[in-house]
Amino acid sequence: MTDTVDTIKAGDDEQVVQGIAVTFMATYDIVQRAKEIGANLIITHEPTYYNHEDKVGWLAEDAVFAAKKRLVDESGVTIFRFHDYCHRRVPDFILLGMLEALGWQEYSSKEQPKSPLFVTIPGMTLRDIANHVKESLGAPFVRVVGKDELVCRRIGLLSGYGGVGARAIPFFHNDDLDLVIAGEGPEWETPEYVRDAVAAGFAKGLIVVGHQKSEEAGMQSVANYLRDRFKDIPVSFLGGHQALRVM
Amino acid sequence: MTDTVDTIKAGDDEQVVQGIAVTFMATYDIVQRAKEIGANLIITHEPTYYNHEDKVGWLAEDAVFAAKKRLVDESGVTIFRFHDYCHRRVPDFILLGMLEALGWQEYSSKEQPKSPLFVTIPGMTLRDIANHVKESLGAPFVRVVGKDELVCRRIGLLSGYGGVGARAIPFFHNDDLDLVIAGEGPEWETPEYVRDAVAAGFAKGLIVVGHQKSEEAGMQSVANYLRDRFKDIPVSFLGGHQALRVM
Numbered sequence: 169m170t171d172t173v174d175t176i177k178a179g180d181d182e183q184v185v186q187g188i189a190v191t192f193m194a195t196y197d198i199v200q201r202a203k204e205i206g207a208n209l210i211i212t213h214e215p216t217y218y219n220h221e222d223k224v225g226w227l228a229e230d231a232v233f234a235a236k237k238r239l240v241d242e243s244g245v246t247i248f249r250f251h252d253y254c255h256r257r258v259p260d261f262i263l264l265g266m267l268e269a270l271g272w273q274e275y276s277s278k279e280q281p282k283s284p285l286f287v288t289i290p291g292m293t294l295r296d297i298a299n300h301v302k303e304s305l306g307a308p309f310v311r312v313v314g315k316d317e318l319v320c321r322r323i324g325l326l327s328g329y330g331g332v333g334a335r336a337i338p339f340f341h342n343d344d345l346d347l348v349i350a351g352e353g354p355e356w357e358t359p360e361y362v363r364d365a366v367a368a369g370f371a372k373g374l375i376v377v378g379h380q381k382s383e384e385a386g387m388q389s390v391a392n393y394l395r396d397r398f399k400d401i402p403v404s405f406l407g408g409h410q411a412l413r414v415m
Numbered sequence: 416m417t418d419t420v421d422t423i424k425a426g427d428d429e430q431v432v433q434g435i436a437v438t439f440m441a442t443y444d445i446v447q448r449a450k451e452i453g454a455n456l457i458i459t460h461e462p463t464y465y466n467h468e469d470k471v472g473w474l475a476e477d478a479v480f481a482a483k484k485r486l487v488d489e490s491g492v493t494i495f496r497f498h499d500y501c502h503r504r505v506p507d508f509i510l511l512g513m514l515e516a517l518g519w520q521e522y523s524s525k526e527q528p529k530s531p532l533f534v535t536i537p538g539m540t541l542r543d544i545a546n547h548v549k550e551s552l553g554a555p556f557v558r559v560v561g562k563d564e565l566v567c568r569r570i571g572l573l574s575g576y577g578g579v580g581a582r583a584i585p586f587f588h589n590d591d592l593d594l595v596i597a598g599e600g601p602e603w604e605t606p607e608y609v610r611d612a613v614a615a616g617f618a619k620g621l622i623v624v625g626h627q628k629s630e631e632a633g634m635q636s637v638a639n640y641l642r643d644r645f646k647d648i649p650v651s652f653l654g655g656h657q658a659l660r661v662m
């Protein structure tokens with residue numbers, strides 16, 4: 169790929185790797201934890217500096233950016249973003265991790281090569297699926313549109329920002345889905361489509377997991393993959409709380 | 416404005432207005448309610464068809480779109496979107512409504528002409544502010560980053576999608592804010608900035624209200640404004656639940 173965000177974001181790309189920390193996002197806390205366990209390579213799925221392309225010019229005068237940059241520089245870690253290739257792999261690392269965490273491997277169609285992942289499960293209510301998603305993905309809460317008692321069979325799994333309308337909405341119709349489970353997306357798009365669908369009498373639902381918990385199991389899969397291939401290098405997965413909590 | 420989404424989205428722009436229904440979004444339910452009360456003009460802040468520009472080509476085969484379009488056509492309502500001018504007005508209708516609903520008028524700086532609205536309140540904890548926001552804006556939940564006990568004084572109010580990082584993050588630094596209260600935004604941007612800020616020892620917080628409840632009070636203000644100016648036409652504000660609920 170010539171146009172990719174999968175680049176080195178900080179540190180020396182020539183240093184010998186002593187340990188790898190795989191994570192959803194190289195937050196301030198994660199950089200500290202990587203240093204504590206002796207990992208000098210962080211592989212992060214999401215950006216380090218609060219925008220998709222990790223541009224930093226707009227943050228030049230920002231004290232939080234300065235503090236984080238200082239921590240990163242002083243800790244001596246190299247940060248590599250593994251995002252585009254992670255999703256481009258067949259099967260998509262992130263969706264595979266999500267599927268496995270949900271325990272729905274047997275329900276996925278074998279032929280499909282990539283995102284979204286369609287599964288056809290035995291009938292299960294939206295309420296029960298929401299609880300299963302919370303428990304299996306470690307999400308403290310999910311946001312839901314649809315009736316608690318809606319029985320879902322055909323489900324589309326979309327990680328991260330896959331909840332965006334242009335991506336998620338066509339699947340409901342084209343693939344006759346009962347339910348989409350997505351990371352996040354603008355509130356005026358897919359949630360409002362599903363709200364209208366329900367009001368018009370269609371049996372549809374939406375579960376918005378949150379970005380981190382929709383992708384963290386996938387990064388755990390990446391850690392497992394690396395551990396198998398680099399047996400002499402300690403590989404750790406660093407998970408944790410998501411940023412947003414509900415009040 | 417030559418480039419604006421503030422256009423007629425459906426119906427006849429020549430029909431005589433019998434009644435006006437002002438709302439956050441012309442959902443299926445809102446169109447039904449407008450018809451029931453005899454309003455043949457809906458003024459909506461957000462789009463009707465699940466994307467900012469109300470493009471419909473991509474929905475041509477979609478059954479939910481077809482059902483909604485049928486309802487709109489049969490109900491005979493005209494739908495006008497009032498978004499860009501609504502925010503461009505000085506003071507911004509939406510932020511003014513939010514400010515009044517919060518009861519913080521006396522704390523806002525008089526000089527500032529437009530978004531974001533900065534307020535300097537007597538010290539109040541993040542927890543207490545979150546509860547106040549929920550109660551005064553009618554939000555069933557908010558999402559929060561920061562410590563419950565954080566004492567906030569300098570606050571930036573950003574409605575709708577103002578939580579996007581490129582918009583919200585610079586205010587923390589440039590305007591020395593303790594807290595941003597916003598409608599929504601991508602999770603990997605402002606929430607992660609505030610999470611890093613807290614981890615690095617800065618006293619910062621974020622409250623994500625949800626898009627609808629951050630703008631609904633503003634549309635109530637629009638309804639009040641129209642009621643004052645068109646005394647012969649019944650003007651109703653139609654509010655309601657937001658699409659997403661927490662489980």
